[in-house]
Amino acid sequence: MLKFIDWDKEGKYKLFVLGAILVVSVLLVVWVNIYYGIDIVYSHFFYIPIIIAGAWYHRKAVWVAALLGMFHIIAGYVLNGVIVSSTLIRSAMFIIIAFVVGVISEEKDKFYDELKISEVKLQQQYSGLEGQHKDLMQKEDELSVLFEAAQLVNSTFNIRQVLESVVDLAQKVVGFDAGGIQLFDRDTREAVYQAIYNYSPDQIANLKHCQPFRDLLENFDKDLIIESVEGRFTCSLLSKIEMAVPMIINSDIYGVWFVENHTGDHFATDRKKILVTLASLTSSAVKNAWLYERTMFVATVDQLTGLYNRQYFDHVLEMEKEKARLIQAPLSLIMVDVNRLKYINDTFGHEMGDHILKESAALLKRSVRKGELVFRYGGDEMVIILADSNYRETSKVVKRIKANIQAWNLANIDKNVFLHLSIGWCTAKKADSLEKLVAAADEEMYRDKAEYYKSHGLTRETKGPR
Template identity: 35%
Template sequence: MNRFFNVDVLLRLFESMHIGIIFVDPDGIVRYCNIPAGMMKNIRKEVLVNRSLYDCHSEEIHSRIRDIIKTIKEEKVTEWKKINIHSEPDLENLVSPMFTSEGEFLGMVMVSLDVAGKRELADRIRKSDKELSVLLKVSHTLNSSLNLNDVLFKILLLAVEVISFKTGTIFLLDEETENLVPMATTDCLLGEAPAETIDCASSESIIAFAVKSGTMISLQRGKPGFERIVKRPEINALFILPLKDQDKCLGALVVECEEWDVFGPEEQKLLYAFANHAAIAIKNAQLFARTQKMAFIDGLTGLYNRQYFDQILNQVVTQLKRKDMYLSIIMVDVNDLKFINDFFGHVIGDQIIKAASHVLQHSVRDTDTVCRYGGDELVILLPNTTKEEAHIIYKRILENVIKWNEEKNDNNDISLSLSIGTATAFGRDGLSDILTRADQSMYEDKRRYKMGIRDQTPIDRAKKQYYSSS
């Protein structure tokens, strides 16, 4: 029986019986509060401890408790007094002072019993109502947009309503590279360094494990693997929420919290439902993005098509009209493509077109856009690029054509040859006819190419005859 005199054992027993226990020191400061008491008073125990009793009870209740304690202190008698409170008809509250053997006042113990069970039921109803409200809002908000970046940002904002956290990051799985890429993060708003890309095949990454297994993971400071992910000293809890659409995992939401105990069973259940809505919204946005991209992509070369070029050119032209900036355009024509198609077949002709697109893509900068303008014509949009800078890219294209013919061309009878024309505009100057000037420059280069054909080989003689008869 001695074990029942252990205070911790008694407190756990009271908690299992849903008996609320609050201890207040002589100055009216709450020094202990168990979970049932916090639930009954609608205040989390972590918030209540070390604060005044006023934060737990109304002035009316506190005044009654104070009067009772004053009477008992004067009599120095330890006995339980029942307090009936109109605002808490479902609770039975008992208070008792505590004295030392010498009569010194140590504080007060308050016990609360949910005699009708209404408080717990009301709390469950309130939680369910909140969960339903959040999920309805999530469903409506996430389905209101098909822009992936917009959807990811909304997921982060709505996740805060589900569970309070310090920072959050959404990783999405890149199926081609099999990497988890950070696509949206609150760190950008906080000015922190963005998260790093994670190899999904890594055996050391807990985030990769969560995505591969589709398992929710909750970690607290001190647990294995916590420090690998969390670098901030104020963070004490981590939650990894896989974003699954049916059996396919699209990525994960990783949130970091300052509080230790925030991922209980109820929170996890709500987060699981939230993740399902988020994954569906992400999948829809990804499908929409792929569909849009396919509408702007040339099927043979993988370059952007004429429709996309016209759209982006209009955007750049609008910017140039507002501010003085340079714009250069390079028009490219694949020489002899019709001749190659007629004499060697369209399969070989397609290979030459793809070779030309490969050369151009490896000759430009990240800010430049390469498009297939027509059957044998390609175009490069060079924003904020002077005539001299465009000429550097022009020379790089010629160098890469020579390199391709020497290293990658498997057909000795055919060589890759390009006619190239450039044009530059500054602000509004030369903007209206920049395409026409680039096209004229390109055709002048093509004219020089045809004039330079020598009948040194059978292929050259066939070309010369082909052009003279066409």
């Protein structure tokens, strides 16, 4: 009969409360009857534990009501000697009230349980929708990054800018702790470009000396993703590399993405796919940039001397002249001519003549500061553009050139070949045209050439080592 009671801690507590209420009710009735002479039917207080039992045990509270009803009938018979109808009716009321309260309480609990189940389902649906929304937002971010990367690689031919921008984009999406890109020279296998994230300046400087990537990637037979590379590097700087993605151009490895993950969690598959896609986009951008650089090199650089050519000189001079006009800065030109180049070609051969031209070009490049450009103007003539350089500063450059000529001749004195350069220079005035600037420098150069021939007793047709 008492199987419906859970005999755990809470069940015992409820049973104790019911018993206590019942005992207190009976004692209260007895106390009122004795001390106050008020005739109270004790059974009226049975409704309290019956209602509580109905709330706790639902329809099973009928058993509690039945027990109390039996107690009420027996007590009435003992006290009155007969079983009166009111006692039976009251006992029946106990059972009816217990049943009604139990049904109501049971339905109420069912309703609340259904509400809880609905709440849990709604919470699960909300969590699912929230997860889907998060995934969609993540996919949107990934697509946005890939779109931005695609726009970037198609908008510039600057390799360094492409690498740095793509590394920044990849870090935002993939979320690696450190890493970057290295590009290799196809012949020397040395790193020629690199864009690094979250490495110290010393680490970046040392990274070029840690070049195991290309050999490692070739050993992996050009897999798209190389994982578990830890321990494969002799360079301790790269000991935390978790994943490497080769950059392949025309079936050859030109570079590598490498990423570190210090948290210990491996990258998800979708993150790896993004890295592979970015590597592919970067490879295409690098290929285009290299083709552009090669085209620009052929179009602007003299193939023999490595100096910029005449066409590029005209373009740069126009820009520098306009810049000088806008900022009211001086602009100087130095014209240089290789003396007696025809004699060298006729006497020692064109190979030696080409060598002298190359040495002259290298000497001029050593004589100027970084950012100052040297051009092959045509034949045996070369020209230097010195932006924001006045006459005094230009004369210092000329002195360096002459000092380097003397040093070269001393170093090559045993070869019976001497390097002589005629030099003329001019600093532009505000109203000077480009033609006047070039003509003035050219005139000074020919004056210097004439003095050279005169001082050595030579004419242009004269043969001899001088």
